[in-house]
Amino acid sequence: GNKTVTPTNPGTPGQPVDPTNPDGPKYPDGTDKSALTQTVNQTVNYVDGAGKTLAPSVTDQVIFNRNATIDLVTGKVTYTNWTSDNNTFTAKKSPVIDGYYTSQGTVAAQTVTADTDDQTVNVVYAPLGSLVPDVPGATPVPYPNDPTDPSKPGEPIIPNIPGYTPTDPNGKPLKPGDPYPVDPANPGTDTPIHYEANEQKAVVNYVDQDTGQTIQIDALTGKGNTTSDYRTTSTIADLKNKGYELVSDNYPANGVVFDTDDSVDQTYTVTLKHGNKTVTPTNPGTPGQPVD
Secondary structure: OEEEEEOOEOOOOOOEOOOOOOOOOEOOOOOOHHHHEEEEEEEEEEEEOOOOEEEEEEEEEEEEEOOEEEEOOOOOEEEOOOEOOOOEEOOEEOOOOOOEEOOOOEEOOEEOOOOOOOEEEEEEEEEOOEEEEOOOOOOOEEOOEOOOOOOOEOOOEOOOOOOEEEEOOOOOEOOOOOEOOOOOOOOOOOEEEEEEEOEEEEEEEEEEOOOOOEEEEEEEEEEOOOEOOOOOHHHHHHHHHOOEEEEEEOOOOOOOEOOOOOOOOEEEEEEEEEOOOOOOOOOOOOOOOOOO
């Protein structure tokens, strides 16, 4: 006689095939449920280059079944072929992880057999690059994620840096707050962006202390963070020749360094007063001749 066992009605090795006949044929090895089912597992991990988990793992499995027929005289076990309702690991789209990208946007679907080993797939992510202004002390702007594609960056927003104007590679002015296109094929590579220092203004006022009136105004211009070659020395010398004496001068001796504040001009004041010369009968002047 024969006895067929199935995954839903397996045997128990060593136990009677017919429970009412304890002395009859026994179930042989290879007839229990573990011999009639085979599970192939897949685990997909989402990690960085050091193996740190960045997102929860995703698991999948395919279950295979077979039946066994037992020859109750000889104890020989004959199996059917393994079958499965679905013998394919489904395709799995990699998640978008803030600040990271992966070149493996999808783990492809895979057909397996009962002999396929369990699988572990590591989808490796790397940090996205940044938009890097070429202004000392400026903070790089990390690329945002493309919300629909984990392998591509989004477009970072051009930062506003006071006193500077961003430009494209051709020198065309750009607008802070607008998105800046980056190379989608190189999501981990930083992108430099050039900023041109704006033209700044400085004013030097020469003031008559005795009258309160302005003698002269010199307007200076230059790029932010550059030093003007203007000095007050020659103007003060000219005014001294006109009879003035220097009271104070707060203009930098080595020239003004233009700031990056577009809203306010830098202002300096040179204060002078009327010079006086006393003549006496013993030390008179000579009209038309220089006092000094």
